[in-house]
Amino acid sequence: MTIFLFALQQNLKQRISLLLLLVLPLVLLFIPSMTGSLPMGFSLFGLLNLYSAFLLTRPIVEDRMQKIVVRIAASPISHAYYLSSHLLASLLLLAVQCLVFVVASILYFGPHVTNYLVLFLLYVSYSAMVLSLSLAWNSMFRSYNTSFALFSGIGSIMCLVSGLSFPLSLLPQSVQTMVRILPTYYLANGLLMLGKQSGSGVLLSAVVLWVFTGIFLLIGSKRRF
Amino acid sequence: MHQSTYSLGCEQVTRLVTMLLLASLLLLLFEKLDVPLMLVFLLVLFSLLLRWRFALNPRFFLIDAAVLVVVSYFQQDAVLLLGLYIFSFASRMQLVALTPFFLYCLIKLPLPLALFPVLGLLLGLLVALWRKESDAVRREADELRLKVHRLQEEEQHLLLDYQDAQQLSRLEERNHIARILHDSLGHELTAAHLTLKALGSLLQRNEVEKALDSQAKALVRLENSLDQLKLAVRQLQRDDDTANQRLRQLFEQFNYPVDLHQSGDIEVLDPAVQQVLYSAVKEALTNIAKHAKPAMVRAQLAITGTTTRLMLENDGLFDQKNEETGNGLRYMRRRVEALGGSVSIQRDETFRLLITLPSKKEMG
Numbered sequence: 001m002t003i004f005l006f007a008l009q010q011n012l013k014q015r016i017s018l019l020l021l022l023v024l025p026l027v028l029l030f031i032p033s034m035t036g037s038l039p040m041g042f043s044l045f046g047l048l049n050l051y052s053a054f055l056l057t058r059p060i061v062e063d064r065m066q067k068i069v070v071r072i073a074a075s076p077i078s079h080a081y082y083l084s085s086h087l088l089a090s091l092l093l094l095a096v097q098c099l100v101f102v103v104a105s106i107l108y109f110g111p112h113v114t115n116y117l118v119l120f121l122l123y124v125s126y127s128a129m130v131l132s133l134s135l136a137w138n139s140m141f142r143s144y145n146t147s148f149a150l151f152s153g154i155g156s157i158m159c160l161v162s163g164l165s166f167p168l169s170l171l172p173q174s175v176q177t178m179v180r181i182l183p184t185y186y187l188a189n190g191l192l193m194l195g196k197q198s199g200s201g202v203l204l205s206a207v208v209l210w211v212f213t214g215i216f217l218l219i220g221s222k223r224r225f
Numbered sequence: 226m227h228q229s230t231y232s233l234g235c236e237q238v239t240r241l242v243t244m245l246l247l248a249s250l251l252l253l254l255f256e257k258l259d260v261p262l263m264l265v266f267l268l269v270l271f272s273l274l275l276r277w278r279f280a281l282n283p284r285f286f287l288i289d290a291a292v293l294v295v296v297s298y299f300q301q302d303a304v305l306l307l308g309l310y311i312f313s314f315a316s317r318m319q320l321v322a323l324t325p326f327f328l329y330c331l332i333k334l335p336l337p338l339a340l341f342p343v344l345g346l347l348l349g350l351l352v353a354l355w356r357k358e359s360d361a362v363r364r365e366a367d368e369l370r371l372k373v374h375r376l377q378e379e380e381q382h383l384l385l386d387y388q389d390a391q392q393l394s395r396l397e398e399r400n401h402i403a404r405i406l407h408d409s410l411g412h413e414l415t416a417a418h419l420t421l422k423a424l425g426s427l428l429q430r431n432e433v434e435k436a437l438d439s440q441a442k443a444l445v446r447l448e449n450s451l452d453q454l455k456l457a458v459r460q461l462q463r464d465d466d467t468a469n470q471r472l473r474q475l476f477e478q479f480n481y482p483v484d485l486h487q488s489g490d491i492e493v494l495d496p497a498v499q500q501v502l503y504s505a506v507k508e509a510l511t512n513i514a515k516h517a518k519p520a521m522v523r524a525q526l527a528i529t530g531t532t533t534r535l536m537l538e539n540d541g542l543f544d545q546k547n548e549e550t551g552n553g554l555r556y557m558r559r560r561v562e563a564l565g566g567s568v569s570i571q572r573d574e575t576f577r578l579l580i581t582l583p584s585k586k587e588m589g
Binding site (some may be wrong): 177178180183184189201204205207208211212214215218219221222 | 251255256258259260261263267268271275277278370428537
């Protein structure tokens with residue numbers, strides 16, 4: 001069995017995984033939305049995706065806690081191969097979550113609400129970013145529980161102020177300026193641009209998300225024992 | 226050279242200053258931070274992080290800086306980000322590379338903001354000078370370490386040579402004694418033997434006077450032989466007596482009274498082991514005199530055919546900082562280990578030094 005398949009299996013073994021990946025995205029569809037904008041569930045999905053990504057990086061942290069990475073370091077498997085297999089497995093599951101949500105949205109809201117292909121690509125870019133963010137965040141902690149305890153608070157605040165769990169337009173102007181440095185802001189911004197049908201705006205947000213992905217990967221991919 | 230746990234290296238300081246410059250850039254650009262400018266900012270951050278993670282050629286910074294100049298035509302505020310690259314070039318003393326970018330910044334930026342690249346340049350030059358200085362110190366420390374290493378090697382060789390010299394001196398002494406026995410004692414005994422034989426013949430022929438003369442001569446020769454024998458034996462004993470006496474003198478002349486219990490004979494030890502044991506006792510006693518104020522010092526020396534064990538105990542504990550870290554103890558350990566022995570230290574209510582050595586040298 002390759003590390004990729006093993007990582008997939010490990011991720012799916014977590015009880016809450018299937019609930020987060022397949023069931024909760026469907027629940028988001030029923031959240032009422034404000035008139036004149038995309039459904040609220042579209043941005044709330046960012047919050048769900050963030051926590052799902054955090055959960056999916058758990059096997060990497062546990063490997064470090066249980067000193068499995070030390071054994072891997074002594075084996076012929078390179079750290080890059082180990083990490084990329086794990087991250088690709090997690091990204092695949094997150095992409096499935098995005099796909100489930102997008103397909104369900106098409107069925108629930110109808111095909112003309114927005115460009116669903118662009119929405120899916122934006123979600124995948126966001127998934128890659130939150131995955132690398134979780135990796136970088138977890139690399140700073142020795143225990144998953146401590147890491148999760150802090151992340152659950154900070155993640156929620158980050159999503160709240162960056163316009164994922166609360167409409168950005170309702171936030172004060174000063175906050176709207178400040179949150180531009182937060183990576184989660186660029187999903188909200190991308191969705192806003194998608195609502196305005198600005199292709200370049202969505203593309204810019206997606207590129208920023210991928211650059212954030214690169215930055216967090218550079219921080220998080222450093223081997224720690 | 227020992228470095229404090231909390232001291233920062235040049236690379237860490239360079240990164241720290243870069244982070245500070247980044248943070249100040251973020252503050253300076255905060256009001257104008259739209260999505261495209263944020264993208265440029267993030268790309269600069271990415272390029273810096275990439276170089277921290279992977280050892281890329283610093284000259285690639287030139288490409289990054291050139292791209293940033295192009296971008297600055299479309300995004301005016303991105304000029305400020307060039308300050309980071311100016312810092313980076315200056316910290317590596319690449320003055321030729323930084324000059325065009327520095328001039329470009331001075332031309333493009335209004336006066337308060339133009340101070341940012343100037344600050345980057347000054348900080349970079351400071352870091353570069355510090356790096357040069359610390360490199361020189363590090364080189365010097367490396368050279369010193371190399372010298373110490375060579376001295377230690379020399380010491381080991383000398384130890385081996387000492388053992389060989391001892392062996393040679395023993396052989397020489399043996400030859401000298403054999404020569405004394407052959408040249409003097411042998412001759413005298415042969416002469417005495419012949420004289421006594423002649424004495425028998427003279428007595429048979431009743432030549433009493435001549436017999437008495439021969440007897441006197443034989444007696445003189447036998448006395449001479451006895452003197453020669455004494456001389457040879459004295460030379461044989463001289464070294465062994467010295468080894469024992471030297472060790473006992475160390476304990477007797479020590480500042481504090483030492484309760485010494487010795488079993489076994491130092492004579493059975495190899496000269497190299499004797500020497501190491503002597504220097505170990507000397508070092509241990511010096512340490513006690515320097516760092517402890519004992520009410521009691523106890524020494525036990527047990528020598529068997531295979532092992533030599535020395536236990537030195539005192540009730541005035543050594544200072545924590547002197548424990549094991551001292552050069553003396555380290556060299557002692559190295560010398561003992563070179564002969565296949567071991568040194569251990571027990572600290573409870575007393576300070577106990579245990580040295581175990583093989584009685585016959587194991588060193589190859």
